[in-house]
Amino acid sequence: MSVDDKFSRLGTDNAPGQEVRQKTGDLHNLMRGAALAGTPVDFSHGDVDAFTPTPGSFEVFADGVRAGGRQAYTEYRGAAAIREDLAGKLAAFTGAPVDAADGMILTPGTQGALFLAIASTVGRGDKVAVVQPDYFANRKLVEFFEGEMMPVRLDYMKDGADAGLDLGQLEDAFRRGAKVFVFSNPNNPVGVVYSEAEIRQIAELAGRYGVTVIADQLYSRLRYSDASYTHLRASGIDPDKIVTIMGPSKTESLSGYRLGVAFGAPKLVGRMEKLQAIVSLRAGGYSQTVLQTWFSEPEGWIDERTRLHKAIRDDLLEALRAVEGVAARTPQAGSYLFPRLPDMAVTPSDFVRILRLQAGVVVTPGTEFSPHSATSVRLNFSQDHAAAVGAVERMVELVARYRA
Template identity: 55%
Template sequence: MLTIEEKFKLMATDSAPGQEVRAPGTVEGLSGDPIEGVRVDFSHGDVDAHPPIPGSLALFDQGFEEGAPQAYTEYRGRAKLRAYLSGKLAEFSGAPVDADSELIVTPGTQGALFLAMGVNIMPGDKVALIEPDYFANRKLITFFGGELVPIRLDYFGAEGAGRAGLVVSELERAFADGVKLFIFSNPNNPAGCLYSREEVTAIGELAEEYGVKVIADELYARQIFDGREYTHLRGLGIMDPENLVTIIGPSKTESMSGFRLGVAYGSPSMIVRMEKLQAIVSLRAAGYCQAVIPLWFSEPEGWMDERIAAHAAIRDDIVAEFRSCPGVRVRATEGGSYVFPQLPALRLGLKDFVTALRVQANVIVTLGTEFGPQFTDSIRLNFSQDHGKAMDAVRRICQMIDRYRA
């Protein structure tokens, strides 16, 4: 059995997004001069370039002034806010949500994910996940002692076919082999692709057939580009509702990350356990922060459309720029704010190249290996940035690729 020190060695955060304010490591083999430019941190979105929903500070202040009832809510969130959200989420996802038994407000979508994993994984349980997918999923499975069963996503092969690239036969083999829990993000983080109705249906049918529980991470489900169809697994009505929990939050498209709010909804038995876990993890999402919830899904008219259009425009330019760089391969983002370009062979290893980008080009990106050990040739960018600065930074990345080509 692992010691606690060994267990935490498996959960390295040195290259995790959000930690880039720390001093970079040193790199051998750098050449050339620094490339001047304004620093862009692609590890997460820029809430100054794309600010929070208008009115959110005023609502927070009201919550503070209201005092005790907003400071101390039920662990699963204040009842009237859950009532509001349950209506909005039922409409959004196409299936009813009971405010009392089927929804919990959490400290960020990360909080929802932690709780959803924590109430389903016992040591030794097989947990299937997509590769590539959100980096924390891997660490959560490790933390709870689960056995990681990776399912390949053929995101390059499926581009243009209206599919994400799920290899359904692999998923079935894993489920047949005893997987207890399956987690996937749609749109996919980091590849930015959408699962087709057929793919989501296959997931639901296989989960139902093999009795597998599913966590559907729909964090970016409100930011879908080019009028594409989005399929909510819960809206299909294929799965036993007890076996499915869906998570979403206002931290991304809505830029509300500084309030740390998220929500998990679905399976009543999981929600009960999630609240028990939240009671010992952090009690509740910060009471005063919960007060801004009524703005989410009630943004000013046109505000979400504008935000999505602004991101589609940045995506178009970034994808075009990367594609003009010989040897770079990138799938155009269909939903969410990520691109996951594959780079040509370089003289530097991935970690050194990413450090070089930071040291020589003032650009921060996330290592592909955070999303699966095999992505040693890929980097992730969150393009929720100032459009002009982001384009300058991507051009600097391309210059750096040229500089370090093998």
């Protein structure tokens, strides 16, 4: 593939946060009625002014600056002492050992970890099983490295004990030669958590077919029910065949510090470090210190944050489900809602842009996550509660206005 081709496939016009670069074009010809007043809400990402960063994070960063050179220039995989501290916490959280010396790398955001993990496993023509819908970067990364996508369906509208992964299709992809499987748990954009049965099945199939799994568990701390969360890395999978990715950007609102971590197979982590050396050198040196606050938040802080998010989730679900033709599965974790909208008189893509221009409401189009979810939109509901409810009310009003 030529560089031209590669980049023409790598679109970001609809990526979260990039809406400001969109041209509005002839959209005004399609618009009906007047604009709706209300606090603008950008559901494309969380509002870290509404849910602020972990208490003490800035002070710890300041300590990093004061530490000077030894913190500015760490090993490419991150400062040894910080990895050491984190390894214990992540082992306790996930239920399987973490090798601080050789099995862990700090990265600029979880995006950085995902990039390095895919780059370290996927080459030209390699088959990669990818869930649909799932985080849009998975697909883009596989395409960038010229891998071959093998879509595996997640039945994202069906409520039930399982997330809804089509395990038959997964095995079929593995049987037909998939070398890598990448998925997010909880799923982004749907917010469903894979059941223990599903996770055990994934581990079993990966073992049987020798598939390497990249498990993106970015949202695994923000969970709404007592339903169990099963960590794939502690579910009997070959430790040399899995890399797990997490980070404090979402639940902990530390995105501004750009921090992520990947842990798992030393061989793959070693590759990731080699690559990071020419991609970005390291996660910001001073920022790395902020990881000391992670899994060490004040007593009850995560519980309270979870409670507040659950309350927003419930109010938004209620507002959305009151509308005929709107359906939404209940997220079990994370802060994403992925409602399906009814048929419209405008295209889904135009509706998303109209929503921004007429109602001050930014959502991410469903096509970013799967070609089969064009009528869904993703909302990150980590927002000011009242503003989010108001924004969804305006969205509901525009759904009525543009309904087919």
